[in-house]
Amino acid sequence: MIKIILGLYAPTKGEILINGINRTMYDKKAYFEKMSAMFQDFVKFPLTIRENIGISMVDNINNMPVIIEASVLGQAHDFINELNRKFDTNLLIGWENSEDISTGQWQRLAISRSFVREADVMVFDEPTAALDAKTESEVFENMVNKKTERINIIITHRFTNIKNIDQIIVIHEGKVDAVGDHDFLISNNKIYAELYDIQADNYKGFIKEPALAGELLK
Structure with a gap:
């Protein structure tokens, strides 16, 4: 469904309308420029950290204020500044003077890359799967609270x-089962309520400190 919205697939039947106009009537290049997506299988470019973040909008690949802001929103800024060459660090072992970083750190770079591209529609597909709970919460907060007019679509199995x-x-099973905000679904959708309660209970089971557990579940 998301790949059809992004224009990567064409529907086999029916049509996709944008402001009442069939998507095929729009210029494809202009349409793609309005979209940004971070999928689970994000790319690890054998480039510098600066280039890995800025490559999603080539015009900004040397724009350090934009890249730094994106790294802060993607929760990558702190670990980048701990590296000797910071944003000029070459990534992926095998390249001259390069360093390797953890999967979670790569994911933070991919999230930061998404923030560089000021698209009208931004898709995040399980964007925090490799992150710890605290970093995950901060990244989600940045996604939701960044003041823009764009549409954010977040695909996740983690409800907290x-x-x-x-x-x-x-x-559920390939079909839309319910639509609403959190409070509505907790009260009116059995699938959502059960899954949310299961995950909430799991968090409480792993975290002994009640105050911290409550903070993560807000």
Whole structure:
């Protein structure tokens, strides 16, 4: 469904309308420029950290204020500044004077890359799967609270950070089962309520300190 919205796939039947106009009537290049997506299988470019973040909008690949702001939003700024060459660090072992970083750090770079591209529609597909709970919460907060007019679409199986999302779509066995905000779904959708309660209980089981558990579940 997301890849059809992004224009990567064409529907086999029916049509995709944008402001009442069939998507095929729009210029494809202009349409793609309005979209940004971070998928689970994000690319690890054998480039510098600066280039890895800025490559999603080539005009900004040397624009350090934009890249630094994106790294802060993607929770990558702190670990980057701990590296000897910081944003000029070459990544992927095998290249001259290069360094390797953890999967979670790569994911933070991919999230930061998404923030560089000021698209009208931004898709995040399981964007925090490799992150710890605290960093995950901070990244979700940045996604939701960044003041823009764009549409953010977040695909996730982890419910603890989506309570402030404007609209949640519950998909079950390939079909839309329910649509609403968190409070509505907790009260009116059995699938959502059960899965949320299971994850909430799991967090409480792993975290002994009640105050911290409560903070993560806000």
